Amino acid sequence: MANVNALVKKAKKGDNEAFIELIKQYEQVLYKVAKNLLRNDEDVADAMQDAILSAFEKLDSLRNPAYFNTWICKILINKCNSILNKNKNTFEELDAEKVQGHTAALNVKMEFQDELNALNPDYKTAIVLYYIVGMNTKEIAECLKEPEGTIKSRLSRAKSILKSNHLKEEGTMGYVQ
Incomplete structure (x- = not known):
């Protein structure tokens, strides 16, 4: 490189x-x-x-x-x-033919993507830049022209929301009346 x-x-x-x-x-x-x-x-x-x-x-x-x-x-x-x-x-809308036959891993990825898409755009951007792009909080702050503390807060809140949503889904999926 x-x-x-x-x-x-x-x-x-x-x-x-x-x-x-x-x-x-x-x-x-x-x-x-x-x-x-x-x-x-x-x-x-x-x-x-x-x-x-x-x-x-x-x-x-x-x-x-x-x-x-x-x-x-x-x-x-x-x-x-x-x-x-x-x-x-x-x-x-998802094409049913495309979805049929895919593995469980794809379903998990789609669920995560849905959860990510449901986040506030500021939270989603911070998560993507930190975890997917690999930027640190200082670089994200410079990129978005926001204080580094704001970025840290957004990351923390986004992780909390994602974790909470994941635990809710786990709890409801395992419970059958």
């Missing part, structure tokens, strides 16, 4: 190959963020494409090359939020 600082500096000077290399390094991270914030693959692809294009066009606005990851994730989160706002009134 090439040095991010060097690649950003080259990309800022007009080296398109350096920018492509940067995107390749962060492609999986960007995909994970978008996939966990958005429901369908088309929206994920649109958000990633828009974020990459915006990052390319606005690369000169990145002050510190060391924060490229945080910077591009923030752009992506903004693109995802725009898509979510556009799609707010649409309802996506």
